[in-house]
Amino acid sequence: MALYIGVMSGTSLDGIDIALVDFSQQGMKLRAAETYPFDEQLRRDLVALIDSGRCHLQQLGQLDMALGHAYADAINQLLAETQTPAENIEAIGCHGQTVYHAPEAAFPFSMQIGNAHVIAEKTGIDTVADFRQRDMLLGGQGAPLVPAFHQALFHSQKHDRVIANIGGIGNITILPADTETPVSGFDTGPGNVLLDQWYQQHHRDLYDENGQWARDGEVDEDFLQLLLADPFLQQPAPKSTGREYFNLNWLTQKLAELDKPIKARSVQKTLLQMTATSIAQAIQHYAAQTDEVFVCGGGAHNEVLMQTLRDKLPEMQVSTTSTLGLAPDWVEACAFAWLAQQFTLHQPGNLPAVTGASRAAILGALYSSSEAS
Ligand SMILES: Nc1ncnc2c1ncn2[C@@H]1O[C@H](COP(=O)(O)OP(=O)(O)OP(=O)(O)O)[C@@H](O)[C@H]1O
């Protein structure tokens, strides 16, 4: 048996996804998966830290530990619910919570918190974390890291495929049928992050269920063009981004630039249109020959977003990764279980053609659960 656990909490801060995965067979088998909600105070503290980019160092240290405990408790809960002994698990791959992603800094870095010592100690399972640093040291973006997993699981020899993850941020993986052509991929821009933040300004819920609110809004063409002209969307790949760039401040600034009144609901619809358009344009620009597009991440549940994407890519089959046997909610968590396996097998986790790193590298660092002998 080769059981691994993947832990993912992404930019949307919608919860902690945990997947229990068996890699002993060809492909993989998802044994169990669950999303555990954040404690409300912890969530609020994380949002405040990430969106402001500022905090007292003591607060950062506390959040790192508190989140480590939250991850560990969620993992232990899944193990208890599935009656899986900890000793059956080879390793945990924990992405952590990105609090700052800075690939263009003088010393590029990507900071994830959620203390992995706590996880190893509380679960008794070896934990691999800090996946992005090495790739960045090698000149890469440190993101996206899921394409190698997409390649391992979703490649087809018959069809050119694209996997489009619509989480907080959107990213695509281009999987050419011809294995001679390298796999590529990059962040396309905002996924749900702006939709969620605008929605939260006007409602009590965290997101616009099935795109209901956006549905009857009107797309404002001037605003759409202004949004699509953003330098990140125009920038060539490789590229990556995060919530420190695409956030409410960004949106407020764009609204000020528009300099005309626009209904809140139309803002939501225009943001949705921008998200779908930026993903579709990225696919058309970099992978025009694609036959099939499979969407994963929470955006796959937004029917209006999915329909807009289909309308923008009429020559391609657009569905979700469920068609390929893996529900869209668990792809990212499974990817980090897979990256933990890559680490334990001393295999690379990054694809240099994707991140721009100078070479393929073993990603992550081990937080051992072993007791001293
Ligand atoms: N039924 C739904 N209708 C509309 N939107 C949904 C629905 N379910 C989930 N979402 C959207 O998906 C988001 C969560 O997606 P996901 O968990 O993939 O993102 P994430 O945690 O930010 O991960 P990452 O950015 O790393 O890919 C929610 O915040 C919400 O915007």
Ligand SMILES: [Mg+2]
């Ligand atoms: Mg999530």
